[in-house]
Amino acid sequence: MMRKQLNKRVWWVTGAAAIAALALFVLWAIFSRQSVIEVRVADVADSDSLVCYFVEPNFQLRWIHSVEKQWWEEQYLREADGLLLTTTYFQAFGAGTPSTENVAPIKKEGYVGYQINQRFPHLNWVVSRLTQGEIDYAGQRILIHQLVLDYSEVTIMPKAYSPIDRFNKDFCHELPSDGSQ
Known part of the structure; x- marks a missing residue:
């Protein structure tokens, strides 16, 4: 018993x-929440929208400038309340190029670089196949111009995801870079 x-x-x-x-x-x-960078595009070829994310705090946007036809790069850092544009690098120096800022502390061969340190709550970036826009982070290169329709607006913003949110969205590097779904 x-x-x-x-x-x-x-x-x-x-x-x-x-x-x-x-x-x-x-x-x-x-x-629980994890800080991420969310990439959102309203109109994607053969789909309604694209939403992906990455957890790394540093990333870079690259594109070919429409006038100079040379690569431009902007380096960003995720902060609690927005994004910080830390430095910008470009191969050609022309009208509209920032020239009053401090020279970037890290030199890149073939580029002119400036330290910017400007904050943004989010970024709205228009990409096309002509400008070949890409997002680089943690050794990953996302050829965003191949995933979206020409002249699509890409919104990049800091967010905080719960584990449930993370299950419903893709890591950006899991998307095919050739634009296929």
Whole structure:
């Protein structure tokens, strides 16, 4: 009789511990957040929209300037309340090029670089096949111009995702770079 009561008590304690663990997991899934960079495009070839994310705080936008036909690069850092444009590099120096800023501390061969340090709440970036826009981060190169229709607006913003949000969205590097779905 005593053994039967002990087994019953063990089952109750085990069940209560399992329910408590499940409740803690659900609360964690609902309330925990991870800072990410979200990339969003409203109109994508053969689809309604594209939303992907990456967790690295540093990234770079690259494109070919429409007038000089040379590569431009902008380096960004994710902050709690927005994005910080840290430096810009370009191969050609022409009208509209920032020239009053401090020279970038890191030199890139073949480029002129300036330290900018300007904050933005988010970025709206128009890309096309002519400008060959791409997003580079953590050794990944996303050829965004191949994934979207010409002259699509790409919105890049810092966000905080819950684990549930992360299951519903793709990492940007998991998207095919050739534009196929």
